[in-house]
Amino acid sequence: MVIIMSAINIKTLARENVLKFLKSFDTVLTDCDGVLWMHMTPLPNSSDVMNLFRKFGKRVFYVTNNSTKTRDDLVEKCKALKFQANKEDILCTANLSACYLQSLGFCKKTYIIGSEAIARELEQVGISYYGIGPDTINQNNPYSVFKKDPEVAAVIVGFDEHFSYPKMVKAATYLNDANVHFIGTNTDERFPVSSDVVIPGTGSLVRCIESCSERKAVIMGKPDKYMAKMLMERSNIDPQRTLMIGDRCNTDILFGTRCGFITLLVLTGVTALSDVERWKQSEQQEERDLVPNYYIDALGDLLPYLKELESEIS
Ligand SMILES: [Mg+2]
Structure with a gap:
C-alpha cells in the first residue's frame, strides 16, 4: 500500500x-x-x-x-491506434445510457438529443427512439404545433451538433411529465481544442434542458457515480x-x-x-x-x- x-x-x-x-x-x-x-x-x-x-x-x-461513439466504435479506434481493447473493456456514455434504461426494464420509446451512437446502443438493447439529426424551425415546422408521441417515456441528452430550439421544446414538453426519465450523458462544459474557438460540450446542452424542463438529469459519465456502479457490477x-x-x-x-x-x-x-x-x-x-x-x-x-x-x- x-x-x-x-x-x-x-x-x-x-x-x-x-x-x-x-x-x-x-x-x-x-x-x-x-x-x-x-x-x-x-x-x-x-x-x-x-x-x-x-x-x-x-x-x-x-x-x-464521449457520447458520440459506441463501444464497437471505440474498440475500432483503440485497435487503429494500437491499444489492445475488447468491448468489455470500454465504458462509454452512449452505452451506459442504454444500460441504464435496460436496468429499469424500460420498453417504451426514447426522445434523443444526441448522436447516432446513442441510437445504435439503444437498438442493441431493443429500445425504440427518435430525434436524431436536424430539427429546424421553418414555416412547415413551427414548434408550437408539436404533438407529443404518447410512447415516449425517456429523454436522453448527449452531444448534438444539431441542437436547436425545436429540440428544446420537445425535450421540455416530454419532461413536463415527472414519470418520463431524464438522462444526461455527461457534464463536460467544453471540448478541449487548441484553437481560439470555444466548442460547447454536452454539459452545456444538458444544463440548457435542465433549465427549461425545471428538472435534474441522471448523469451517466464521470464524475457521477453511475459509471462506477456499472463497473462494480461488471x-x-x-x-x-x-x-x-x-x-x-x-x-x-x-x-x-x-x-x-x-x-x-x-x-x-x-x-x-x-x-x-x-x-x-x-x-x-x-x-x-x-x-x-x-x-x-x-x-x-x-x-x-x-x-x-x-x-x-x-
Ligand atoms: Mg480527457
Whole structure:
C-alpha cells in the first residue's frame, strides 16, 4: 500500500518508489482524449504503457464521457491506434445510457438529443427512439404545433451538433411529465481544442434542458457515480487497488476521489498544474477533491519504469 499524499510528481520519486507505485494497483481506468490520444493522434508511448499494464495482468478499462461513439466504435479506434481493447473493456456514455434504461426494464420509446451512437446502443438493447439529426424551425415546422408521441417515456441528452430550439421544446414538453426519465450523458462544459474557438460540450446542452424542463438529469459519465456502479457490477474491482488516470480534474480526478481510487493526472490535456497548485491551497473540500494523488507530464513517461519492471519480472 502506497502512502497517499496530494499531487506527487512521479518523476521526483526514487526509482524503487515508482516501482512500488506501479505495483500498488491491479485495475487501471483511463480516460481517452487528452490521455491516450488527441482526436486521431495517439500520444507518444501511451499505447505501450497501456499494453504493458495488460501484460502485467492488470485489468484495463477505457472510460470516456464521449457520447458520440459506441463501444464497437471505440474498440475500432483503440485497435487503429494500437491499444489492445475488447468491448468489455470500454465504458462509454452512449452505452451506459442504454444500460441504464435496460436496468429499469424500460420498453417504451426514447426522445434523443444526441448522436447516432446513442441510437445504435439503444437498438442493441431493443429500445425504440427518435430525434436524431436536424430539427429546424421553418414555416412547415413551427414548434408550437408539436404533438407529443404518447410512447415516449425517456429523454436522453448527449452531444448534438444539431441542437436547436425545436429540440428544446420537445425535450421540455416530454419532461413536463415527472414519470418520463431524464438522462444526461455527461457534464463536460467544453471540448478541449487548441484553437481560439470555444466548442460547447454536452454539459452545456444538458444544463440548457435542465433549465427549461425545471428538472435534474441522471448523469451517466464521470464524475457521477453511475459509471462506477456499472463497473462494480461488471467486474470485481477493489477501489483501493484501482488507478484512475485522467487529464481533467473536474471529471476524471473527481470521479476517482469520490470512488476511493488512486488518482493520476497527466498534463497532456485540459487541466494545468497551476490549477492543481491552487486547489491544493483551497479551504474548500470540493476543490481539494480535484487534487490528484499523483501527476506526470505525459502517460508515455511511465514507459521506462514499466520496462524496468518488465525486466525485473522476466
Ligand atoms: Mg480527457
